[in-house]
Amino acid sequence: MRIRKKSPKPSAKRPPLYFIGYRGTAPSTEEVKLLYEREYGVPLAIRHEEGSTESWQATHGPWSAHVVMPLPMSHVAEVMKQLAWEHDLMGAVAPSIVSPRDMPDTVLLAARLARCLTLLSQGTAYDVITQAYVNPTDWQPRTLTSFLLDDHVSIVHDDTSQPDRVWSYSLGLSKFGLDEVEVFMAKGLPDSAAKEMLTESAGELLRAGQSPKVGTALDLPQLRRTIRIRNYRTAAPAGRMLGFRELQTS
Structure with a gap:
């Protein structure tokens, strides 16, 4: 009997905060790590899920977020039709489930990861809640300690x-x-x-x-x-x- 490798998909417990549309090859986790650490001046730890190069968890301090890139087309074909873009592939960024006290920092981490992935892939981020499309030039550079309500x-x-x-x-x-x-x-x-x-x-x-x-x-x-x-x-x-x-x- 042939054992098939399961396709990665977002956990139901971690609904995506951002979808990332792009063409070609997804940025490597090493590229994401280097850009994040250069932009924000803090270490970023990345751990791949067992047996999957597309699914990984990024951690900064006590906060973490989950990334799947690319998502299998069998799971996102309908979503892709609804989005106003012409990208061939799509990834997702989801914050980990945390206490309300830690939620702002966890959301910030997810947003920073979405920014890095958008810049590296030259794609488009889609904010699932606000329904905003964010291209590479739309992201505003923010310091690690800054939080602007209008960004979220x-x-x-x-x-x-x-x-x-x-x-x-x-x-x-x-x-x-x-x-x-x-x-x-x-x-x-x-x-x-x-x-x-x-x-x-x-x-x-x-x-x-x-x-x-x-x-x-x-x-x-x-x-x-x-x-x-x-x-x-x-x-x-x-x-x-x-x-x-x-x-x-x-």
Whole structure:
């Protein structure tokens, strides 16, 4: 009886944070290690899964992420059709499952790996949560200690879901194990007001490391105001079911 080698695939416990589309040969783990250490000045340990050159785990300090590159076409053919790119192959980067306290650093590690893989392959990264496409020139160089919310969370405005109100919401907090935030405002008001409130609220949730309960007051010192969590619900604006905490504006 012939024993077939199993094709690598992402674990159901580690949903991909980024897909990497590319052509040709995938970057070697040695290339990834050299670029990462040159860019961020810290050692990166890489360990291949037994019997697989395509699947490996990268570790920096106590944080780790899992990479499969390339993914077998039998698992990603349908996903490839949905993505707006013309790459022949696709890989995936998934953060390891960790406690909420360690989630921001683990997500940062996954993002840095996605950046390195995009630069080395000259391909395109696709942020699964925010649905953003990131080409090599789109990545912003960040130091090891810098964290910018805009790199990981986007604000979306939808004026079609309700006749008299605009639904504004975040996409990206779920990367960190948190619920997204949303607010409904009357049509005709500037989107900037909703964006400021959602951005500051998202930052406070990340600092707290947990989603507040309904009725909880949330201080937004940058805006010099306090808001409350009005409601909790689930919705799938981007095709993925997510939890949302509604902000009370008055």
